[in-house]
Structures are given as structure tokens and as C-alpha cells.
Amino acid sequence: MELDRIDNTGYAREQTPRSTNLWNPSGRSAKPCPLVVDFCCGMGGLSLAARQLGMTVLAGIDTDSDSLKTFSRNFPEAVAIEATVSGKKAVENCNTAINSHSDSDAPLIVLSGPPCQGFSAAGSRDPSDKRNKILLGVARAIKTLRPACALVENVQELLTDKHRKRVKNFEKHLLDAGYRVLPIELDAKDYGVPQKRRRAFFLITRKRLDEAKVMQRFMGLRKPEVTCASRLEDLPPAEVRGTTYCDDDELRRARPNHLAMRHSQAVRKKIATIPSGRGPMSYRKLDPTKPANTLFSGHRAPPAHYKYPRSITVREAARLQGFPDDFRIYGSFANQMMQVTNAVPPPLALTVLQVLTEFTGLAHGSDS
Numbered sequence: 001m002e003l004d005r006i007d008n009t010g011y012a013r014e015q016t017p018r019s020t021n022l023w024n025p026s027g028r029s030a031k032p033c034p035l036v037v038d039f040c041c042g043m044g045g046l047s048l049a050a051r052q053l054g055m056t057v058l059a060g061i062d063t064d065s066d067s068l069k070t071f072s073r074n075f076p077e078a079v080a081i082e083a084t085v086s087g088k089k090a091v092e093n094c095n096t097a098i099n100s101h102s103d104s105d106a107p108l109i110v111l112s113g114p115p116c117q118g119f120s121a122a123g124s125r126d127p128s129d130k131r132n133k134i135l136l137g138v139a140r141a142i143k144t145l146r147p148a149c150a151l152v153e154n155v156q157e158l159l160t161d162k163h164r165k166r167v168k169n170f171e172k173h174l175l176d177a178g179y180r181v182l183p184i185e186l187d188a189k190d191y192g193v194p195q196k197r198r199r200a201f202f203l204i205t206r207k208r209l210d211e212a213k214v215m216q217r218f219m220g221l222r223k224p225e226v227t228c229a230s231r232l233e234d235l236p237p238a239e240v241r242g243t244t245y246c247d248d249d250e251l252r253r254a255r256p257n258h259l260a261m262r263h264s265q266a267v268r269k270k271i272a273t274i275p276s277g278r279g280p281m282s283y284r285k286l287d288p289t290k291p292a293n294t295l296f297s298g299h300r301a302p303p304a305h306y307k308y309p310r311s312i313t314v315r316e317a318a319r320l321q322g323f324p325d326d327f328r329i330y331g332s333f334a335n336q337m338m339q340v341t342n343a344v345p346p347p348l349a350l351t352v353l354q355v356l357t358e359f360t361g362l363a364h365g366s367d368s
Contacts, residue, residue: 022053022354022364032107034050034056035055035108036110037111038112040114042064042343043339045345045346049346049348050111058098059078059097060075062082063084066336067339070331070339074327079097085114086136086141107147108147110141110149114135135166136169148360149356150202151201152201155199178206179206182202182203185200188322191223192348192351193321197294197295198294206360214359218355221355225291227291228290228292238310241262245332247330247331258314283304285304286312288306296341302341318340321340321343322345323340
């Protein structure tokens, strides 16, 4: 099929092409290219996957100003909206962007990766965490915008018994709006990402999907595991970050976002003694022969490099998430790492979007 020819693993060596159009690959008449709005967009992992497939990203909605700065600089054609998902501003601005687009026949796809800290094993794991209510806000936005389909991503813990009631409520809102929801669990390491990262995806469609056929398709798209070293080895040694940091200064660097943390000599000596793949959670060293463990944000430090006595840089973290080097991250130094570790790995998101558009008949070459 047309979709099988997509290569979503060669993102680190050179700049990734801005789009691989699945809707008009040979210049002939094709189905309309989908329009995309991304709720809780963060730095834009889901949106990047959509753009790489040839979709048109219209808007990104988030409450974090640094994430929106990253999103707006990397998606200059889209509208960056600082708003809560449950507020009127987000949906109203999305409707404005949709209605102003020239192709009125283009289908709409809603994407969302709501904050996961209330569900995640690395977060609070508190079912009452107010961030968990955002999931319901996403359902209401989908109900209002009436997309052809939608894709919602979160941590695998959301599919456990502890959160069953919350998920059922989410699904009920969508069912009442005429949608069907298929929850699936995938691991990023199986789809070209050099990182073990299990994630829940909710495929939201107007017609019920055949779960067995969907999972069979995902099995057919699996790729061999990618090691850390294969994605990090060609990067030059990182300069140590100065006492001050300025986004604009980064524009002059050959490798933006590739600055090392200012470790003390004692910490550097400690990291140097840690064997590959071992160590405390705060400085667990990468194993160059394997995918990385799940990257996460919070008070703990990112993993240590397998070769250098330091934590990995923001650029190295971005590569381990599957972002190309031309995807620039903005904001404060600490916030950049949080943006990257919270993002959806684009190669994984690209695979899920491929399958979703196949089974909904939106992709070129798929059945209507």
C-alpha cells in the first residue's frame, strides 16, 4: 500500500522533509488533504507527524507559553492559541481557523495529548489531579467541532482499572456525540523510536473499528529496535551551558539545543563510574546497545550519556523522541527538557495516524 513506503526512522541524520503527502502523491486527483487542530499540543509531536503525512496543521492549543512558542516557530502557518481545552476561546478560535481555510471539503482531524502527570507512574498518579479533567474537556471539544475522526494519546496507565471510570466517562461523552472509541496500547520502540515508551491511544471514529484488523495492521508496520548510539553517535561533544541562557543566542549555533548541564566535578565523577544501563533514577546511564528507557520530566534529572560524564542534552533527548534536528525548541533551559519529554514521539504518532486514516477511508488509496 501507499502507506508502507513511508520511512519514519531516518529523522536524526539529516533534516526530515516537511511533508510526505499521502493525499496527492503523484500529482493526480486525490482525496482532500485533512485539516488538523491539536489540543494540548505541547511542542507539537502529534502535529509534526500530521505534517509529515501531508496534513495541514491549522491550530495548536496549550496553556504553557514556552511550548506554544516552540509550536508557533515550528508551525508558522498555524495559529497558536493560549487557552484551556475546556474554555470557549479554544474552540471558537479553532472554528475560525477551520472556516477561514480555502478547502471547505477537507475533512477535520482533532489531535490531543492531554497532560499525563495525574495518570503516569512518573507523576502524581492521583485520580483527583485536576489535569485529569482535561480529558473530558477534549471529549467536549471533539463533540463541538465534529471532526471526521480524532486521536487522543496518553500514558498506558490510563487503561488500568484505577482509571476505568474516568475513561468510561470520556467514552460516553463521545458515544453520545455519535463516535466510537477504540483504545489501544503501543510501544514507541516498535516503531522506529530509540526509546521504550508505552502509550495509550484512543482512535475516535464515526464507525466502529475492527480491533483485530487494526492491531494486525500495526503488527505489519513494526520495525526493528533502534539503539541509542545509532541516533546519538554522530552528534559533536556538547558545550557546557553558560551562567545565562538566551533563546536568540541559540539561533547562531550550528546545533541548537545541544548544550550540556553545568554539573559539578563531583557529579561528573559520579556519572563516570556508573556502568551503561545502570545507576540511580536521577542519573541512570544510557545503554548504547539498546533503546533508552522512557524519558520523563519532573524533579529527576534526565538520563546520563553513555559516553560523556553528563546528563543528555535537550537535542539528544529530542533525537531519542524522534524529532529531526531542524525542529527547534524554545523557552527556558529547564522548560525545554520538559517540553521534549512530555511530547508524543513523532514516528509513533505518524504510524498511528497512518492507520487511523486508512481505516476511516481518509487516506489516498484507502477505501471510502
